[in-house]
Each structure stands twice: as C-alpha cells, then as structure tokens.
Amino acid sequence: MKFMRIGTRPDNFYTQQAIRTTLSDLPSDLTICVNNVTYLLHKLQFPLLPKCGLLQRLCSDSSRCCVELHDIPGGEDAFELCAKFCYGVTIDLSAHNFVQAISAAKFLQMTESVDKGNFVSKLEAFFNSCILQGWKDSIVTLHTTGTLPEWSENLGIIRKCIDSIVDKIVTPPSKVKWSYTYTRKGYARKKAASPKDWWTEDIANLDIDLFRCIINSVKSSNMLPPQLIGEALHVYACLWLPRSSKLDPETSSTATVNKKKRQLETIISMIPEDKGSVSTGFLLRLLSLAKLLRVSTVMEAQLIKKCSLQLEDATPNDLLKLSSIDLVKAVVDSFMIRWTGPNDSVTKVGQVVDSYLQIVARDANMPLHKLVSLAKALPRPQHDNLYKAINIYLKEHPKTTKEEKKQLCNVIDCQKLSPGVCAHVVKNSRLPVRMVVQALFFEQDGKATATHESEMQTQPSNRHKSNLQMGSGEESSGANNTRQKLQSESKHKSRRQKVVENGREILKDSRNTGTQASRSEHGHNIKDR
Numbered sequence: 001m002k003f004m005r006i007g008t009r010p011d012n013f014y015t016q017q018a019i020r021t022t023l024s025d026l027p028s029d030l031t032i033c034v035n036n037v038t039y040l041l042h043k044l045q046f047p048l049l050p051k052c053g054l055l056q057r058l059c060s061d062s063s064r065c066c067v068e069l070h071d072i073p074g075g076e077d078a079f080e081l082c083a084k085f086c087y088g089v090t091i092d093l094s095a096h097n098f099v100q101a102i103s104a105a106k107f108l109q110m111t112e113s114v115d116k117g118n119f120v121s122k123l124e125a126f127f128n129s130c131i132l133q134g135w136k137d138s139i140v141t142l143h144t145t146g147t148l149p150e151w152s153e154n155l156g157i158i159r160k161c162i163d164s165i166v167d168k169i170v171t172p173p174s175k176v177k178w179s180y181t182y183t184r185k186g187y188a189r190k191k192a193a194s195p196k197d198w199w200t201e202d203i204a205n206l207d208i209d210l211f212r213c214i215i216n217s218v219k220s221s222n223m224l225p226p227q228l229i230g231e232a233l234h235v236y237a238c239l240w241l242p243r244s245s246k247l248d249p250e251t252s253s254t255a256t257v258n259k260k261k262r263q264l265e266t267i268i269s270m271i272p273e274d275k276g277s278v279s280t281g282f283l284l285r286l287l288s289l290a291k292l293l294r295v296s297t298v299m300e301a302q303l304i305k306k307c308s309l310q311l312e313d314a315t316p317n318d319l320l321k322l323s324s325i326d327l328v329k330a331v332v333d334s335f336m337i338r339w340t341g342p343n344d345s346v347t348k349v350g351q352v353v354d355s356y357l358q359i360v361a362r363d364a365n366m367p368l369h370k371l372v373s374l375a376k377a378l379p380r381p382q383h384d385n386l387y388k389a390i391n392i393y394l395k396e397h398p399k400t401t402k403e404e405k406k407q408l409c410n411v412i413d414c415q416k417l418s419p420g421v422c423a424h425v426v427k428n429s430r431l432p433v434r435m436v437v438q439a440l441f442f443e444q445d446g447k448a449t450a451t452h453e454s455e456m457q458t459q460p461s462n463r464h465k466s467n468l469q470m471g472s473g474e475e476s477s478g479a480n481n482t483r484q485k486l487q488s489e490s491k492h493k494s495r496r497q498k499v500v501e502n503g504r505e506i507l508k509d510s511r512n513t514g515t516q517a518s519r520s521e522h523g524h525n526i527k528d529r
Helices: 053-058 075-087 098-107 119-131 135-147 149-154 157-169 208-221 226-240 254-270 280-293 297-309 325-337 344-360 368-375 384-396 402-409 419-426 433-502 510-528
Strands: 003-006 013-016 019-022 030-034 037-041 065-068 091-094
Touching (some): 003 119, 019 075, 030 075, 037 075, 053 065, 075 091, 075 119, 091 098, 098 119, 098 149, 119 157, 135 149, 135 157, 135 208, 149 157, 157 208, 208 226, 254 280, 254 297, 297 325, 325 368, 344 384, 368 384, 368 402, 384 402
Parallel strands (some): 030 065
Antiparallel strands (some): 013 019, 030 037
16 A cells, blocks of 8 residues: 655654643643643744644734644544644655545645645645555545545545546456455466456445445446446445344344344345346345344345245255245245246246255244245145155154144145155155045056056057948947046046045056055055054
C-alpha cells in the first residue's frame, strides 16, 4: 500500500497525563481541548493559526486563547495530525488515516484560500494520485469511511472510491496487475491470468451497505455475468453469516441478531434474477437462516420461490441445510405450483426428496405426519425409494402404532413397486397385513400377466392357420376372441377384489399352477402375523 510522508522535524509532541505539548523554549499561548485531551500549543511562533482558518476566527480577539474543539471529526488523533503538519513534524499518511486527516483539515479550514500549500490540497493530491489508483488502498479507505460517514459522503470520498473499485472489478482478468486477496484452494499465483472472481474476497471485508453499493454498480454496468455477482454474494455470506446451527437468537444479543438479519436481507435482495446465478445449496442455506432470524414474510416467500426454481439441481445434502422438514415441504410445494403433471423435472425432484426422506427417517424425533406430508407433496412414477424411506422409519421407530403404520403406508402405491421390492414387502413383518396382501397380489398378478402375454405371442400363427381353413368364419372367430377377452378381464377384477377383501386367502390361478407352492408359503407368513 502507498503512503505519503510530510514534514522533516522530529516528533516533539509529548504527553504528561492528559496534556499534550511540544518541546519548546517558548511558552504556550494557545490551549485547545479535544475531548479529554488538552493541547498546549503556540499561536504565532509556529504556523498553526496561519494555516487554520477556523482558529484564526476563534482566537482573533485575545492574546491568550482557549478553544474547545470537541466536535472535530476524528477526535484528538485527527487534530494531532493537523497540528503536527503545522509544526512541520514528520507524519505518514496512508489509506488508514486519510479520511480522519482530510475531515479534520476541512473542519479546521486548512485550505489554499487560507495559506498556500496547505494540508487539504496535499491530502487531495495524495487521494487522487495514489489512493484511487490502488486496489487495496481504495478498499481500505472506503472501509474507514464508516467512522465518519457523513463527512466522507459530503467530501465525495465514498463515491470516488466506489467508482475506482468498480472500474477495476470490470477490468479483464488478464489486465489485472495489482495485488489482491485470494485464499481459495485450487489457484496458483504463478498463473498468467487472474481468476475471474479475483475481487470478491477483498470487497467482502466492507460494511454491508458499501458492499451493496459496489455490487449494484457492477450489476448496472452489465459487464460481468450474473454468476460472478452470485459468487461475490456467496463469499460475503460465508464471511459474515453464521451457519444456522451456530446461531441461537435466544442467547445472542439483540444487536448481533439485528446485524445478521440486515446482512441477510440485503444479500437476498441482491441475488440476480438469472437462474443458476447462485447455487441451490447456497439458496437453501440462506432460507434456513431467514427462518431462524425471522425475516419478513415477503422476503421469505421470495427466497422460497428462488429455491423452488432450482430445486431439480439440489442434492439430499442440500436439503439437509434447511433447518426443518417444514421448509423442505414449503419449497417442494412452491416447485409443484409450476407443474400440472409428471415430467422429468418432477421425477428428478422426487428422487432427491426420497433420498432426503431416507436420511431424516432415522431421526428419532421425526414426527410421522411431517414425513407423510412431504411424501405426498409430489407424484412419482416409481415408489421403490419411497418404500425404503418408510421401511427405515418403521425400523427406527419400533413403537409406531398400527394406525400410524396404516397412515404411513397409504402413501405407497404397490403397483409402482418393482418386482424385487414387492418381494421384500411380502416378507416385511413391520408392515400392515393389508399392504402385504396388496403387494402379494400385484406380485402374482405380474407373473400371471407375463405368462399370459407369453402365451398370446404363440397364438397368432395358429389363428392364421385357422382363418385360412374357416374362410368366411372370420367374423365368428373375432366375436369369440372378444368374449374371451371380456371374460378374462372380468376374472382379473374378481380375483383382485377377493384378495384385497379376504386378506389372508390366496387365490388359486389355474393358468399358473407352478406358483401354488410359493403362494401357499406367503399365505402362511401373513397368517403368522
């Protein structure tokens, strides 16, 4: 970082209790009080009054003057910089003390109209030629404006620093030659070009309002993709916002909670509208914090919608970032508003939700009705993974009542289970008998259907020969086939109804006598239950 050294005299200011004075043979004739510090100085022997327009007016009518400057910006430290400049004492100016120095110099009216080569003009030259030309100098200066926001705003320091920072941010990475902070893994400093997000860590150290001004200026330039804006928001959130598990609003101070809430709301408001500008996991983390910090209902709804638009890109671990299953349900409900029926996106989200359910089902405190509510929130073409989640829940919650088991298993459609899973259901002693019987029926019905289709594939050639022999008897044959089909469908429905109603009785299927032994064994298992 750059600095400017002014003056040649050694520092002869010394402190005696709360009094500051200079080593001089001349008696002090000017007393200046700044807060709790008293300065014993000289009016004319050293060019203090000639360089300070304010002191000239305040001390013009008396030989010995005592002045109180409690409202000087920057306090005693800033005043001392101005006093040392007048005494010719060596001082070093940098981005760290520039704002204090120029605010105090402006307050004391140390301008060119009072004396040539005055303090304000030197500070302005340093600001324009050094601070604004540097990357970290501009950021540090902008950061220090938080101590004197009104003076910094009125003097144009904030606006000029922001313009300088934004101008460097939109510079092509290949032209970035200045020093910057980049601590993330996978980047080697020896590379020729800087990473596209080289600037994000440095501006993340700023106050949220200054950070917002920079981000909004960058967005309005339309020179950077929304993904870079999103990355800057992510870096800022990682630095300032805690994980929901590490923040307890009940034990944290009100000031801390309010600060975090304000930071969060500002970040949410700056997320670009473009889908994918931030990751789904990041959005879900913000939503969890939003619920914890009790942000406004409107902002929470806005964030839920953003999460739902990218839900198909989420992973089960992403959903675990939410603080409750209720929030997952809210996001899924918002996602389903945009869809009227099954499609690839709904199927993909269903798979993620089922994997999430398999994880939370292990929670001993997971309420059954919340699990059921989320399971019913979206359709699925296949229920294997959903069954796995329910089986895990029943295994981890052995005290589940019969009525609760029935409520839980009602979300499963046995017709959407694969043959292998159906076989597992039939042998699962944790399930209600009715579900076992239904699974058994669909398992056997599937086998019967497969056998029937196999037989039908061999019939066309026989029918072709028969038709050649019968000739004009084709219409009679067609009618017979139709009656046989209707009789077969009627028999199928009757068999299904009988299995479901009787519960423990296994139907005998004359078309598939080879499976009778298996059915008898299954019936014995059900009976034991």
